[in-house]
Amino acid sequence: MRILLVRPKRRKKSITLGEFMFSEPLGLECIAAILRDKHEVKILDLMVGKEDFSQELIGFKPQIVGFTSLCVDVRGVKELALKTKEIDERVIILAGGTQAFLAPENFFCGEIDHIVKYTTQDNIRKLFYYLENGEKVPLIDGVHSRENSFQSTDVSGINEYITPDREATEKYRSHYTYFGYQPCALLQTSRGCSSHCSFCLRWKIEGGQEQDEPMENIIAQIQRIAEPSIMIIDNNFLYSQERLENFCHLLESDNIQKNFICYASVESIIHHRETLNRLSKNGLRACLVGYESFKAEELAGYNKKATIKENILAAEILKELGIACWASFILNPDWNTKDFLQFRKYVKELAPEISTLTPLTALPGTLLYNKYKERILFAPDDYDQWSFSVVSIKPSKLSLRHYYFEVLKTNLYVNLLLNNPSYVIQQFGLGTVLRLIKGSLKFLLIYIKLMVKG
């Protein structure tokens, strides 16, 4: 069968970090890897590609179109699904990806035929067996089919680790970027997270315990990756010292030289200082560290394991080892003007090379949503707004306008005065800096509009 796998365009209405980074659609590459032996599979990445969707449909004539999705993509997926059915109503439409996992019901509609909540080689092969033979699809674990009134079995599950088929995105790969690193590949070496931070979806998606992929498979993938830079998307790549030592050993013995970027927890940075030094010699260039807050009680409320003192120590260790820190912080809706001021001082003290500030977001369907239910500013189906970039919980101490004013001021302060411009220029060159400035300006303009609107 001819199968077209699609990542929708970025939504014009949604502000996302897509202004700064768009990396490969690993999920679609996993599906391509499962299906490529028996079917003709093509990935259409509308996030980076300039193709016309309708022309692609007319040219490739797929029998099946599968969409991947994040929270902001629901409308985009539905619009493209409708367009597909208008061009050829026989085309079977599938929806999968993070949002299909977290809220499959978002896709229960006339233009989508099967929603794959979680993906395993087994359920995909089963589904495609029935689709290929034109038979009625029975209840399959993890699959919600319209012909079964979107019912599935009662078996819950999570996505299986599948080695992605990176060749399927060959034509887009030079565009994939992670902040300044371009071209940059994505790699997952382990799934799940035992930290269970209250605001985080990742351990809910991948499971509450780390589950490692054998290091031999990881090294084999790295050897096949042509890009000089690799972003490791594990929740906390540094969690196991033994595993990291093995990773370094294999890189050294195979003489592999790449730039690596990874997510890292404060505790791991502190506890695995020596190994971090070895990793740095093996190409670890930057760690994304979730410092989140300057207040001890907020850190505790978020279920963070680290204290303020440990955050500062981790920042010092990274500086000492020459590993850049890309810090992320959560802007709490209960902050007042003094809190914002104290927060700015705290970021100055931590002095990360790059900081990202995200308003606390309580996505519909999560525990956090229930906690803030009375203060949520958007309807659950106002999907374009659920971008993790706009204020979605009504501030308690400031008016929305005043709160946005503080967000704007803090963003300007952090981006213009604190983020390390010489680091960015040295590391990524002027072209990237200009691209980042363009993205930041777009962000700032939207924040100004939101502030004025109040």
Ligand code: B12
């Ligand atoms: C890499 C990444 C990105 C990359 C690429 C994401 C992509 N898929 O296009 C980039 C940098 C572009 C990105 C951007 C954003 N991201 Co992001 N990202 C991630 C991250 C770290 C890993 C995702 C990943 O690749 N996982 C591994 C792959 C293999 O998993 P997967 O895609 O789910 O695929 C599996 C199944 O879902 C299935 N599958 C996937 N697609 C399909 C399609 C079909 C048809 C089928 C059958 C199956 C199927 O196959 C795979 C089998 O294992 C996650 C955190 C996490 N651990 O999930 C956040 C995460 C997904 N991102 C998130 C968010 C919020 C965003 C942004 C909105 C952030 C922002 N403020 O800008 C933007 C949105 C961009 C946009 N659309 O405009 C949230 C998602 C929340 C949600 N409900 O969707 C997450 C969970 C992080 C978080 N905050 O908790 N992101």
